[in-house]
Amino acid sequence: MKKADIPLFFATLQAANPEPRTELEYTTPFELLAAVLLSAQATDVGVNKATRRLYPVANTPQAILDLGVEGLESYIKTIGLYRSKAKHLIETCRMLVELHGGEVPQTRAELEALPGVGRKTANVVLNVAFGHETIAVDTHIFRIGNRTGLAPGKTPLDVELKLEKRIPPEYRLHAHHWLILHGRYVCVARKPRCWECAVATFCAFKPKTPAPKSA
Known part of the structure; x- marks a missing residue:
């Protein structure tokens, strides 16, 4: 992913989900x-x-x-x-x-x-x-980091450290959730749903998955 595209990538995710939240339920x-x-x-x-x-x-x-x-x-x-x-x-x-x-x-x-x-x-x-600006690299974020070219790495730690360097400061707090939710519902493991991906323009993954005929 081109460095110039990274702010646009996160701005797009932010526009779609300004205040992302974990899907785990907790009160403390x-x-x-x-x-x-x-x-x-x-x-x-x-x-x-x-x-x-x-x-x-x-x-x-x-x-x-x-x-x-x-x-x-x-x-x-x-x-x-x-x-x-x-x-x-x-x-x-x-x-x-x-x-x-x-x-x-x-x-x-x-x-x-x-x-x-x-x-x-x-x-x-x-x-x-x-509220720390940490990035927890799970399987979804590891996949997105490599597939999109946002933060390629051989290990979760490699991807985490690259994300810390490449994500603009204004997006770091919520970056973890934007990426994990995107990986969970759009950029899925087997057949990424590229035809409905809002950030496909900035993604280095080729070839993009075509829309199914039913879509």
């Missing part, structure tokens, strides 16, 4: 952290179904600790890898209580020290809960 930084931890290799829809049952009963680190692993599993068993996620979340809650007074820390290093929390999860929490 801890609820967000727990939901993101549970969302690995799972859909936001599936996580929301589970947390709608869990959070009315336990939505703080201490309350989830009080449930115990088996009690927590009973609420999240519909989510993939729920056993390992339950163990990670319980240990995360223990560390939050013992080391952080039950509060979610606001630095990447402290977040990444929590069980089951990697760089991507930490970046989501920093961006969504605390």
